[in-house]
């Protein structure tokens with residue numbers, strides 16, 4: 001099966017590598033001539049690093065590079081059975097790429113979008129064959145991250161979902177299906193990890209202590225160290241995007257502490273200073289378990305809200321958060337560990353003490369309440 005890739009930036013080239021390494025011929029293009037011209041050399045560099053590490057042979061590297069054909073025109077992608085677009089995150093651009101493509105592709109070909117924040121259904125709107133469109137959300141860096149979220153929209157044909165799943169699984173990925181809802185699984189269910197930590201910061205807690213509490217609970221990075229790694233600016237944009245898409249419900253509240261951090265310019269590793277970067281976390285505080293319970297209770301509640309909206313499973317959500325965020329356990333596994341009663345009590349106490357702007361943030365999801 002031939003794979004087409006539109007957009008050869010960070011994600012597109014990474015996805016091209018995934019499929020070329022799995023033995024598929026890959027035909028790829030980009031609007032920018034320089035990006036097209038440099039793509040083979042960029043892929044070669046990435047593969048050379050694998051050769052140096054001993055995880056790839058020179059012969060394998062040569063074969064992978066030969067499978068990537070960079071074309072100048074979108075039409076030349078046409079033999080592809082599955083096309084994945086990874087162009088800029090703008091609805092109109094993605095729509096125009098697909099509407100041009102569908103004129104040339106075989107009727108059974110699948111059009112997949114790697115969007116992380118747009119609605120898959122909205123991208124499909126206006127196409128002649130919206131039923132061929134599906135979301136395939138890879139994580140960065142695509143060759144390393146095992147998780148791919150598979151997102152059919154309301155009108156996606158069943159066989160398009162099956163083709164997208166089987167090709168992606170055969171390239172070694174763990175594919176988790178979810179509904180065409182804002183943030184899909186990971187970007188949505190991760191919100192309380194940051195948000196609840198920011199709520200505690202605004203209550204006067206020390207960010208290093210919050211991080212230490214989560215690390216003591218088994219998380220590789222605390223919420224603030226994770227924001228510093230991603231960049232507070234990126235985290236703010238993702239939070240604001242989701243808040244808007246979810247009608248500004250207090251569960252997606254954009255905390256002033258995060259906005260102030262971005263305004264200060266101390267956005268994390270890339271600015272050499274963040275919430276906690278470059279400091280090492282202090283020892284966990286005496287109430288570390290209470291902090292971890294609070295964050296895990298809100299993670300479990302958000303996951304339960306998503307589950308109640310349909311289109312995915314509790315196991316799928318757990319797997320997605322473990323693979324997408326390196327969490328030691330999924331939110332439903334955390335729920336089982338603490339017990340439903342303890343989690344509900346924690347949420348009830350938080351709701352009771354919530355300041356006016358957070359009222360109804362902690363109301364339990366339908367599936368959580370007894």
Ligand code: NAI
Pocket residue numbers: 006007008009010011012029030031032035085086087088089090093097114115116117137138139140
């Ligand atoms: P990027 O900016 O590195 O690459 C985008 C590429 O698309 C550029 O090379 C650009 O020249 C090309 N392009 C723009 N318009 C085009 C068009 N009309 N036709 C052909 N090529 C066009 O962006 P990146 O980071 O690779 O992101 C691409 C997509 O993947 C976006 O939708 C983004 O939201 C999504 N995504 C990004 C992740 C990340 O961590 N960077 C993670 C998951 C999804």
